Amino acid sequence: MPTQGIPRGGHVRLGRLEADLTAGPDAVIDAEAGGLIEVTGTIRLKGGATFQGSLSCGELRAAKGTVRVAGDLVSRGPVRVERGVLEVGGRFEAADVDVGRALRVAGPIRCARLEVGGELEGRASVDATSIVAGGRIAIAGAVSAREVEVGGEAELGRLAIGSLSAGGRATVEGGEVSGPIEIGGTFETRGALRYGRLEVGGVVRLGPGCTGGEIEVGGRLTATGDLRADALEIGGLGEVAGSFAGDRVEVGGQLSVGGTLATTGAVEVGGRLRVGGALSAGSIEVGGEIRAREARIAGAVEVGGRLETEGGLRAERIELGRRAEARGPIHADQVLLRSRSRAETVSGRRVELEDRAEARSIVAEEVRLGEKARAGEVKYVRSIEIGRGAVVGAPAVQIPAMPPVPE
Amino acid sequence: MDPSRPAAAPLRRGRREATELYATILEVVKRHQASARITRISYGAGMPVDRLKVAVDRLVALGLLGRQEDDGVVRYEVTARGQSFLDTYWKMRGFIELFSAPPLP
Numbered sequence: 482m483p484t485q486g487i488p489r490g491g492h493v494r495l496g497r498l499e500a501d502l503t504a505g506p507d508a509v510i511d512a513e514a515g516g517l518i519e520v521t522g523t524i525r526l527k528g529g530a531t532f533q534g535s536l537s538c539g540e541l542r543a544a545k546g547t548v549r550v551a552g553d554l555v556s557r558g559p560v561r562v563e564r565g566v567l568e569v570g571g572r573f574e575a576a577d578v579d580v581g582r583a584l585r586v587a588g589p590i591r592c593a594r595l596e597v598g599g600e601l602e603g604r605a606s607v608d609a610t611s612i613v614a615g616g617r618i619a620i621a622g623a624v625s626a627r628e629v630e631v632g633g634e635a636e637l638g639r640l641a642i643g644s645l646s647a648g649g650r651a652t653v654e655g656g657e658v659s660g661p662i663e664i665g666g667t668f669e670t671r672g673a674l675r676y677g678r679l680e681v682g683g684v685v686r687l688g689p690g691c692t693g694g695e696i697e698v699g700g701r702l703t704a705t706g707d708l709r710a711d712a713l714e715i716g717g718l719g720e721v722a723g724s725f726a727g728d729r730v731e732v733g734g735q736l737s738v739g740g741t742l743a744t745t746g747a748v749e750v751g752g753r754l755r756v757g758g759a760l761s762a763g764s765i766e767v768g769g770e771i772r773a774r775e776a777r778i779a780g781a782v783e784v785g786g787r788l789e790t791e792g793g794l795r796a797e798r799i800e801l802g803r804r805a806e807a808r809g810p811i812h813a814d815q816v817l818l819r820s821r822s823r824a825e826t827v828s829g830r831r832v833e834l835e836d837r838a839e840a841r842s843i844v845a846e847e848v849r850l851g852e853k854a855r856a857g858e859v860k861y862v863r864s865i866e867i868g869r870g871a872v873v874g875a876p877a878v879q880i881p882a883m884p885p886v887p888e
Numbered sequence: 889m890d891p892s893r894p895a896a897a898p899l900r901r902g903r904r905e906a907t908e909l910y911a912t913i914l915e916v917v918k919r920h921q922a923s924a925r926i927t928r929i930s931y932g933a934g935m936p937v938d939r940l941k942v943a944v945d946r947l948v949a950l951g952l953l954g955r956q957e958d959d960g961v962v963r964y965e966v967t968a969r970g971q972s973f974l975d976t977y978w979k980m981r982g983f984i985e986l987f988s989a990p991p992l993p
Contacts, residue, residue: 581927598927599932599934613919614919615924615929615933616934632916632919632932632933633912633916633933648912648915648918649912649915665915665977665981666978682975682982683978683985684982684985699981700983700986701985701986701989716983716986717983717985717989734986
């Protein structure tokens with residue numbers, strides 16, 4: 482194929498060129514009437530160049546400098562700007578795209594693999610097989626790709642992608658990431674997001690209505706609305722303004738849920754668990770404090786510090802730790818109040834108070850009071866065992882059967 | 889103007905601590921999947937090549953980056969030890985965030 486050359490700093494006018502085009506640095510190419518520069522072959526640029534119109538070509542290769550296309554850029558083949566910047570004023574369509582420093586596009590981008598060493602800025606949508614940038618990605622419109630990877634920061638519009646990985650921070654409008662989201666520092670979504678798995682080293686801020694698989698956060702998670710996740714693992718603090726539903730929860734520090742908290746499996750919280758609504762779970766283990774309107778637990782409950790439920794706690798097994806305190810009625814098949822712990826109304830098949838533990842009222846089939854334990858009143862069906870120095874305020878009463886437990 | 893100096897510094901926000909700088913470099917290299925060249929890393933990390941080379945050499949010496957030369961072209965990749973550093977770095981940043989955040993109500 483013949484080649485047309487433009488010297489360094491040359492200024493030419495082009496319409497349709499059935500040839501390759503080679504240009505020296507700082508060339509300016511004006512479009513003929515119609516505003517389209519059409520090069521059927523390959524464009525090779527030794528430095529920066531400016532195309533004053535839309536550009537259509539077979540392939541575009543530039544060594545360095547800034548390549549500016551005032552209108553659309555459509556390349557049937559790849560576009561490669563080795564150590565420079567590419568700026569497109571309109572839409573951008575190509576096969577593979579590889580730009581060294583920065584790619585800035587005003588219109589929509591459509592290509593196969595899109596790779597930028599430094600910064601990718603798209604003011605409209607991007608539809609690509611994969612999007613990779615070393616430094617930063619900012620795409621205002623919708624993003625469709627199998628994978629999006631960025632070394633530093635990503636700010637993205639609505640997503641329909643397979644996976645998202647960012648070293649530092651990612652902010653998205655919402656949408657769907659069918660596979661994993663892996664972020665080193667901070668992840669934020671403004672709207673609802675469906676995700677496969679979310680793994681973030683530092684901080685997560687989720688908009689209302691996010692749903693997906695496992696969430697693993699090193700530092701802090703905040704959700705402004707409801708949240709659904711198969712599993713929620715937070716190293717530090719979690720705050721869900723709405724309700725949370727999932728399979729299991731594991732929080733190192735504190736978890737606060739404004740609405741209901743419902744899991745099929747275990748809830749484990751190292752510090753405080755606060756639930757504005759009802760709490761239901763497979764089992765619960767809390768090192769510090771539980772506060773909920775009411776709690777219905779299928780399995781065991783272990784509380785190290787304080788338990789406060791206005792509507793009561795029902796479980797298969799309840800264990801209050803040493804010196805722990807329960808406010809509100811508690812009922813379980815087995816209730817164990819460890820040494821020096823205190824409860825109000827306690828009922829169940831078997832209730833045991835260890836030494837110096839206290840309960841205001843006990844109703845159970847079997848009751849055991851340890852040494853110096855104290856109970857205000859006791860009703861029992863089958864047996865009662867009172868340890869040395871234990872005190873029952875009123876005489877213990879044997880009843881024929883357990884009264885029904887209020888729902 | 890020094891041609892090796894990047895025009896934009898997308899990740900720079902004031903002075904970076906050494907560990908943050910190393911983490912930034914490793915994250916950028918990771919995105920290029922074993923084919924990161926020094927200029928590409930400089931664009932991503934927002935650092936001039938001369939300063940970047942010092943940091944990259946240190947990361948290579950510490951075993952956090954691997955260096956391969958093919959037909960005179962040097963490429964870098966994150967080693968397992970480098971990935972381990974990144975995992976630890978982000979985990980530590982998570983803890984730091986906890987200490988600086990106000991407690992929950």
